[in-house]
Amino acid sequence: MSEWWTYGPRDLLMFSARTYYRLFELYNTELWPLQIVALVLGAAVLVLWRHGGDRAGRAIAAILAVCWLWVAWGFHWQRYASINWAASFFALAFVVQALLLLWAAVVRGRLTPLPATRLPQRAGLGLLLFALLIFPLMGPLLGRSWTQAEVFGMAPDPTALATLGVLLFAGARPAWVLFPIPVAWCLISGATLWAMEAPDFAIVPLAALLALLLAVGGALTNARSGSLTALIK
Amino acid sequence: MEKSPDLARRRLLRAVAAAPLLWPALGRAQPARPATRAIPSSGEAVPLVGLGSWITFNVGNDRAARDASAEVMRAFFLAGGRLIDSSPMYGSSQEVIGYGLKKLGRPANLFAADKVWISNGAEGRPQIETSRRLWGIPRFDLIQVHNLLSWQAHLPTLFAMKAAGQLRYVGITTSHGRRHGEMAQIMASQPIDFVQLTYNLIDREAEQRLLPLARERGIAVIVNRPFQQGVLIRRLQRHPLPPWASEIDCTSWAQFALKFIISHPAVTCAIPATTRVDHVRENMGAAVGRLPDQAMSARMAAWVGRL
Numbered sequence: 001m002s003e004w005w006t007y008g009p010r011d012l013l014m015f016s017a018r019t020y021y022r023l024f025e026l027y028n029t030e031l032w033p034l035q036i037v038a039l040v041l042g043a044a045v046l047v048l049w050r051h052g053g054d055r056a057g058r059a060i061a062a063i064l065a066v067c068w069l070w071v072a073w074g075f076h077w078q079r080y081a082s083i084n085w086a087a088s089f090f091a092l093a094f095v096v097q098a099l100l101l102l103w104a105a106v107v108r109g110r111l112t113p114l115p116a117t118r119l120p121q122r123a124g125l126g127l128l129l130f131a132l133l134i135f136p137l138m139g140p141l142l143g144r145s146w147t148q149a150e151v152f153g154m155a156p157d158p159t160a161l162a163t164l165g166v167l168l169f170a171g172a173r174p175a176w177v178l179f180p181i182p183v184a185w186c187l188i189s190g191a192t193l194w195a196m197e198a199p200d201f202a203i204v205p206l207a208a209l210l211a212l213l214l215a216v217g218g219a220l221t222n223a224r225s226g227s228l229t230a231l232i233k
Numbered sequence: 234m235e236k237s238p239d240l241a242r243r244r245l246l247r248a249v250a251a252a253p254l255l256w257p258a259l260g261r262a263q264p265a266r267p268a269t270r271a272i273p274s275s276g277e278a279v280p281l282v283g284l285g286s287w288i289t290f291n292v293g294n295d296r297a298a299r300d301a302s303a304e305v306m307r308a309f310f311l312a313g314g315r316l317i318d319s320s321p322m323y324g325s326s327q328e329v330i331g332y333g334l335k336k337l338g339r340p341a342n343l344f345a346a347d348k349v350w351i352s353n354g355a356e357g358r359p360q361i362e363t364s365r366r367l368w369g370i371p372r373f374d375l376i377q378v379h380n381l382l383s384w385q386a387h388l389p390t391l392f393a394m395k396a397a398g399q400l401r402y403v404g405i406t407t408s409h410g411r412r413h414g415e416m417a418q419i420m421a422s423q424p425i426d427f428v429q430l431t432y433n434l435i436d437r438e439a440e441q442r443l444l445p446l447a448r449e450r451g452i453a454v455i456v457n458r459p460f461q462q463g464v465l466i467r468r469l470q471r472h473p474l475p476p477w478a479s480e481i482d483c484t485s486w487a488q489f490a491l492k493f494i495i496s497h498p499a500v501t502c503a504i505p506a507t508t509r510v511d512h513v514r515e516n517m518g519a520a521v522g523r524l525p526d527q528a529m530s531a532r533m534a535a536w537v538g539r540l
Contacts (some may be wrong), residue, residue: 006411007409010462012292013288014322015286015288015291015292015293015324016508017287018508019291019292019295019298022292022295022298023293023295026294038415067537072413076386079293079294082292082293082294082324082325083291083292083324083325084324085322085324098364137337141384163512
């Protein structure tokens, strides 16, 4: 598109809010009871986090990679692409994120969960619980149908938020390569909801930016205390 | 081509054959026919109100929403509408239009307007063919270069298709008031039949240069965003219609906004988009009854400007 920089999100929005939420309704209805499997996977992430250790970190990353792959295919490619030609690019980005999770966390073990004793880890746990339990309720609380609920592992927003929560677990050396795609998706999703005049448009992007800030803050604090420790030693 | 008696007879026969499909309820009075305006390059008359498909017909694979879109199309044809406009950029809209046309028995009076929207000129013709298959029609009446994208590459292709009888009219489009200078240059230098641009009670830049140029050059004008994608109507609906709106047979703000546009002598057709049958009837009603004269149009714009 020529002069694309002069277009705002509302100019580019090519579907109505009704069509967007109806997409989730048809998706959920068609695949029920896959939502229960997705929530069991989410619960497994929580159990593995409590278990802790390197192997648990690799298992969590594997679960997240499966979810990102599913959302890429089952949501973006199969459904969202029917109303948004950009969704095929979103599907590609979600596949890349799944591969990055497999490479950085499953192969290289960069996602070892730490106990929730410090702020970033506590916030990560909070974000994960929000994505798993609260996010699916938001639509119905705002007057949308239960059948339009967005569930972790099936819908992109709660999957991205849960992933950012898990990344905050990782403590001193976050796997930075795993941040850009979830954060970018959350910003795109927020812009889409804003263009649709959805009242909850700010929640996902703000949560993502908060997660990023906490990760950066935690890394800086650790770097400073590491330098201090080195000086004392 | 359009004036060929054989073609006209075939169209009339197809229209008569399709009428029961479109108007199954026997004994119901048909609505008043909308006023038309001639396409300058051919003299063919098209109703002053058409049907856009941006956002409204992009409903994906949702069967219920596709059926609702088909009902909007049915109401449009029943009210005397002809011109439906779409683009490859509009997601599933072309496919949904094809679904509706098939369901309605391919109304013979359809005026199919679509666009070519691709950077590479060599891919223009295959894209138009894909669009044609999605609509399920033998050929398009009008193909426009969407937002002037690679117009230098596409216009020769479109002129060649028109010469070969694969297309009846060639046009270019812009929206949101963008690139009016470049559009004017193309209008002045290329033998195009149509331009599509944004014009409404608020966005009136086209009055300065493009609309007079269209009259001077004998180019038909399709007007997009007549309601500023609903923003204008939502704003106007907070106020009562002026009492003198009845002087131009207006019963709603939508008709007020449309009558303002189609009263401009350079405008051939405005293309509001909607998902609702009652709205499409209301929109078509704007092309029925009295239209504002120049003084009344100025009064309408001034009134809205004060709200």
